[in-house]
Amino acid sequence: MTTELLCADRDSRTRRARELVMRYGWNVVSYQILNPGMLHWFSADSEAVVGYVERHGVWVVGGAPICDEEKVGEVVEAFEAAARQAGCRVCYFGAAARLYDCLPAPPAHSVVALGAQPVWDPTCWSEILASRASLRAQLYRSLNKGVIVAEWTSTQAHSNAELQRCLREWLASRPMPAMHFLVEPETLACLDDRRIFVAARKGVPVAFLIASPVPRRNGWLVEQIIRGRNAPNGTNELLLDAAMRALAASGSRYVTLGLVPLSSRAMALTPRRPFWLSFLLVWVRAHGKRFYNFDGLEKFKTKFDPENWEPIFAISNEPVFSMRTLYAIGAAFSDRSPISQIGRGLLKAILQEAIWLRRRIRQKRLAAIAPPMTSNALPLTDSAQRSIPASRGK
Numbered sequence: 001m002t003t004e005l006l007c008a009d010r011d012s013r014t015r016r017a018r019e020l021v022m023r024y025g026w027n028v029v030s031y032q033i034l035n036p037g038m039l040h041w042f043s044a045d046s047e048a049v050v051g052y053v054e055r056h057g058v059w060v061v062g063g064a065p066i067c068d069e070e071k072v073g074e075v076v077e078a079f080e081a082a083a084r085q086a087g088c089r090v091c092y093f094g095a096a097a098r099l100y101d102c103l104p105a106p107p108a109h110s111v112v113a114l115g116a117q118p119v120w121d122p123t124c125w126s127e128i129l130a131s132r133a134s135l136r137a138q139l140y141r142s143l144n145k146g147v148i149v150a151e152w153t154s155t156q157a158h159s160n161a162e163l164q165r166c167l168r169e170w171l172a173s174r175p176m177p178a179m180h181f182l183v184e185p186e187t188l189a190c191l192d193d194r195r196i197f198v199a200a201r202k203g204v205p206v207a208f209l210i211a212s213p214v215p216r217r218n219g220w221l222v223e224q225i226i227r228g229r230n231a232p233n234g235t236n237e238l239l240l241d242a243a244m245r246a247l248a249a250s251g252s253r254y255v256t257l258g259l260v261p262l263s264s265r266a267m268a269l270t271p272r273r274p275f276w277l278s279f280l281l282v283w284v285r286a287h288g289k290r291f292y293n294f295d296g297l298e299k300f301k302t303k304f305d306p307e308n309w310e311p312i313f314a315i316s317n318e319p320v321f322s323m324r325t326l327y328a329i330g331a332a333f334s335d336r337s338p339i340s341q342i343g344r345g346l347l348k349a350i351l352q353e354a355i356w357l358r359r360r361i362r363q364k365r366l367a368a369i370a371p372p373m374t375s376n377a378l379p380l381t382d383s384a385q386r387s388i389p390a391s392r393g394k
């Protein structure tokens with residue numbers, strides 16, 4: 001088969017996958033199966049699709065099968081049969097309660113609670129805002145700095161240089177290298193059905209928010225909130241406020257900010273978990289803040305007063321969740337081996353620490369050089385005070 005035919009076949013499969021997502025997409029990460037690098041398995045009648053990547057003999061699925069609700073069990077059975085034929089096992093990463101409830105009981109599948117996602121009805125957003133003085137204060141902080149939020153069309157935002165700059169600045173501030181799979185950062189070139197809200201200051205974009213559709217729930221996933229270096233405090237809150245109001249106005253009734261990994265609201269939901277995995281998850285939650293601020297993320301999402309928290313799971317078709325499956329999940333999110341990814345993250349963290357240490361040493365040296373202020377200093381005369389530039393007194 002020629003390269004042209006391969007590309008045409010791949011494009012037609014992607015188009016069909018998108019059609020099914022927009023018809024049956026219920027799981028919050030349904031739209032993410034259209035991300036670059038995802039493989040698509042279709043049912044025999046082409047009325048169901050599963051988006052996945054293959055890593056280390058495991059088909060890591062983005063969420064759950066996308067199909068009519070009554071056929072979920074049937075599609076799971078056919079998909080897992082195809083995986084077995086290929087000599088692979090299956091892990092549904094980011095699955096919600098609907099898949100969890102329809103799967104066979106253990107030992108056919110093992111389940112691990114990944115965390116929880118906060119949920120809102122955007123039509124109730126004004127009431128939430130009215131009851132949260134601290135949230136209103138954050139909005140005013142950014143408004144007073146001249147930040148204005150507007151929704152852009154996909155044509156306006158497509159590969160926009162200023163938005164790309166914001167993305168680069170945000171990625172540079174992250175402790176870990178960019179991840180892929182369900183958290184692909186490069187979405188500006190594939191907006192299509194997504195909606196984008198841009199925060200600008202003096203006409204220059206400083207941050208943006210991207211929401212992807214959850215069609216069967218008449219809702220949206222806030223997929224990204226990207227903040228550039230020059231975005232003042234309160235910009236994230238202002239973006240979310242604008243998005244909530246716009247989504248409510250368009251008739252949406254469901255919005256989520258996505259998964260909070262290892263959230264304490266969901267970790268007790270896993271009834272049976274190997275000791276090594278329990279220990280590892282507790283350790284990561286306690287000591288992984290260098291790479292991912294679990295507590296900070298949960299506090300940020302909690303302050304918007306969500307109506308509900310939905311548990312999110314990783315479900316593997318094996319009696320006990322294995323180290324091999326965990327490693328495959330890590331590989332799905334990385335462009336290289338998970339060990340190499342962690343090594344890159346450690347190196348980045350060490351370099352950042354060196355920058356901060358150098359800055360602190362420089363500040364201490366400057367403080368030591370500066371002459372001390374004493375109470376014996378003579379007051380300035382009126383003429384001397386008038387000679388000080390206005391900017392000095394601000």
